[in-house]
Structure formats: structure tokens, C-alpha cells
Amino acid sequence: MSFFNRYFCFVHLQKLSIVNFKNYEQAELEFSEDINCFVGNNGEGKTNMLDAIYYLSFTKSFFNPIDSQNILHDAPFFVVQGEFASGKKVESIYCGIKKGEKKQFKRNKKLYKKLAEHIGLLPLVMISPADSELITEGSEVRRKFVDGVISQYNKQYLENLLNYNKVLAHRNALLKHFAETRSFDATSIEVWDNRLVEFGQPIHTERKKFIEDFIPIFQRYFEEISQGNEKVSLEYNSQINDDSFMQLLIANSAKDRARQHTSVGIHKDDLVFKLGGSASPTTSGFAMKKFGSQGQQKTYLLALKLAKFEYIKSIKKLTPLLLLDDIFDKLDALRAKALMELVSRNGFGQIFITDTNEQRITELLKEIGKDFSIFRINNGKVK
Numbered sequence: 001m002s003f004f005n006r007y008f009c010f011v012h013l014q015k016l017s018i019v020n021f022k023n024y025e026q027a028e029l030e031f032s033e034d035i036n037c038f039v040g041n042n043g044e045g046k047t048n049m050l051d052a053i054y055y056l057s058f059t060k061s062f063f064n065p066i067d068s069q070n071i072l073h074d075a076p077f078f079v080v081q082g083e084f085a086s087g088k089k090v091e092s093i094y095c096g097i098k099k100g101e102k103k104q105f106k107r108n109k110k111l112y113k114k115l116a117e118h119i120g121l122l123p124l125v126m127i128s129p130a131d132s133e134l135i136t137e138g139s140e141v142r143r144k145f146v147d148g149v150i151s152q153y154n155k156q157y158l159e160n161l162l163n164y165n166k167v168l169a170h171r172n173a174l175l176k177h178f179a180e181t182r183s184f185d186a187t188s189i190e191v192w193d194n195r196l197v198e199f200g201q202p203i204h205t206e207r208k209k210f211i212e213d214f215i216p217i218f219q220r221y222f223e224e225i226s227q228g229n230e231k232v233s234l235e236y237n238s239q240i241n242d243d244s245f246m247q248l249l250i251a252n253s254a255k256d257r258a259r260q261h262t263s264v265g266i267h268k269d270d271l272v273f274k275l276g277g278s279a280s281p282t283t284s285g286f287a288m289k290k291f292g293s294q295g296q297q298k299t300y301l302l303a304l305k306l307a308k309f310e311y312i313k314s315i316k317k318l319t320p321l322l323l324l325d326d327i328f329d330k331l332d333a334l335r336a337k338a339l340m341e342l343v344s345r346n347g348f349g350q351i352f353i354t355d356t357n358e359q360r361i362t363e364l365l366k367e368i369g370k371d372f373s374i375f376r377i378n379n380g381k382v383k
């Protein structure tokens, strides 16, 4: 039986201890099971605290993939440790980074051989101002969003994705080789085509299924935060939604040879975010990126992330931790309150929030009537 064997287990972080992590020399905190707020001015270390918690769930930083840069300047190492409780059981998670050495990541004092084994044990969703890149950046970020959710519960998916990317690189290298040597060999391209379809088709099926289940959850959250005042849509855009992957590869093979890269496949998939109407090209609707106000975009992103939370929870039967970084920024008072009411309901577990305005967050939480702890952060120190 797994560690979390109850239905909709509630796991929470009881204690966190950090040494030499970012701007913290040393800190020890004990958390509420409900809501925890980190308050303080800009640059004091609120977000860094969330990042320390993020490390314990994902074995890496939300922000900086280079572990050694998360060590306090001029210190030789950092340690982040947490005790998670579920019922009477405790999971002790340790992450240690020493300059020039391999990352040490332990569960109950036992070193992981592969970090990937830890992913999914302690689900967590972080909502951050950096989410705006889902709207502003290219399709890769949105594919990562989708892949990040599915790989939390489907290890085969992750494997297919890694294999697909390898095969794609081989196929592109071969196309380049043909161009350089002014040669062509249909059978060797065919080998890679077959493998692209072998790994890509199940990825497409899984993405399609995920988006179908995800859309109604997303719509519900959007309506709730915007108080039902707006319509938005979300759609999965893939070249192979309507056509056979293999036929598309064959049909585009001359173009691929000319361009020396593969122009069709699931590496071109995207999510389409629209305001008003439907995302379908035949009906109206305006691109969120161009026409959404900052507040509308923020609401859209919040709905996406909360839907991700609910989706992971329902599949894993385990309530993720929720990290809310600077969410009151750009949200009007009404939406901020709607959001806080929403996440304080049953169904959400332990929450960590940052805010620069202690009075605002305290009043809001008192109004809602939930238990909360406040941690005042000042230049890498906690009060």
C-alpha cells in the first residue's frame, strides 16, 4: 500500500528548515494546515520561501534550473528540508546542493537513484506572475503546461515524449544530411517516420483526452473568478486532430527536405486561448494575447492553474499544496475576494500565499473566516 492510501488524502507541510538557500542563511518554520501567508516588502525573500517548498516537491527550483545559483552567495552549499504529514505518518524530504557535487535528494533518509521517482509523490501547484508567459510566449510553453500535468500521473507519456524528441532530432539530422550531400533515401526517412508516429500518436491521444476533460473544469473556474461576466474559450490545436499523422508526414516530405526540418507532428501542437465566442476558427473570438486586458489575462491564467490543481487532485486522489505568489497584483478587490473564497473552500488543502500588504491579506482572510498564520519576512529573516 502506498504512503498516501486514503481517498483524497490530505498531505501538508508541517515543518520547513532551510540553510543557505537564496537570501536565507537559516530559517525554521512551522506551518498551519490551512493558510500560511508570507508578508513583506519587495525583495525580502517571500518568493524564495515558496521556491524552497517547490524544491521539495519537484526536486528543483521553479525559477532557476541551475541548482548552484540557488545557494546563498558565497556559501558552499544549501539544504532545504521538510516534514510532510498525512494522517499520523510523516515523510521527511531532504534536498542538499553542494557546489560541484551531485544533488542529494532523500526521502526518509534514503537517497533517490532517479529524481524522476519523486515527481508526483507530493503534488504541488504554483501560481506565479511568471505564468503570464503561457499567454505571451510561443507554443512550447503551452505544450509544457500540458505535458507537466499529464506526466504527473502518466509515466508512459513522459517516456513517449522523450523518445519522440530523440526520433525527431534524428529525422531532422537526416534531412540536413540529405541537403548537405545532395542525396535522398526514402527508406531511411521512412524508418524515422514510423517511429515518430509510434511515439507521437499516443501523445496526441493523451493530450486530446486531457484537454477534453480539462475544458469544463477550466470554464467553471473562469466563470467563478470573473463572476460570470465574461466568456472565454480554450482549444487544443494539433495538425493531427483531423488528419493521419503518417499521411501528413508523407505529404510534407518534399517541404521537409527543402526546409531541413520536420514540419508536422505533435511538436507543433498548441493551446488556443480566446476571449468571447468559441475558439473554433469558424466562429468569433479574439486572441487573449492581443485583446485581453491585464485583469482578464490574469483571471484566465488563474482559472488554468486552478483547473490544473483540481485535475491533478482528482486523478491522483491527493490534494496538492497550493502556492500563490503575488496573486493580488492586477486583480480587482472583487476578483481577489472571489479567488480567496474559492480556495478556502473544502477541496483545497494547505495554501501558501505571499503579499506585500499585510493589512489587505489579513482583512480578507478574517472576512472569509479561515485559520491562518502570518510570517513576516525581512531581508531573509522570518518573524
Ligand SMILES: Nc1ncnc2c1ncn2[C@@H]1O[C@H](COP(=O)(O)OP(=O)(O)O)[C@@H](O)[C@H]1O
Pocket: 021, 022, 023, 024, 040, 041, 042, 043, 044, 045, 046, 047, 048, 049, 069, 070, 071, 072, 073, 354
Ligand atoms: N543565491 C542567492 N543568494 C543571495 N541572495 C539571493 C540569491 N538569489 C536571490 N537572492 C535575493 O533574494 C531577493 C529576492 O527575494 P524574493 O523572494 O524574490 O523577494 P520577494 O519578497 O519580493 O518575493 C533578492 O534580493 C535577491 O538578490
Ligand SMILES: [Mg+2]
Pocket: 043, 046, 047, 048, 325, 326, 354
Ligand atoms: Mg516575490
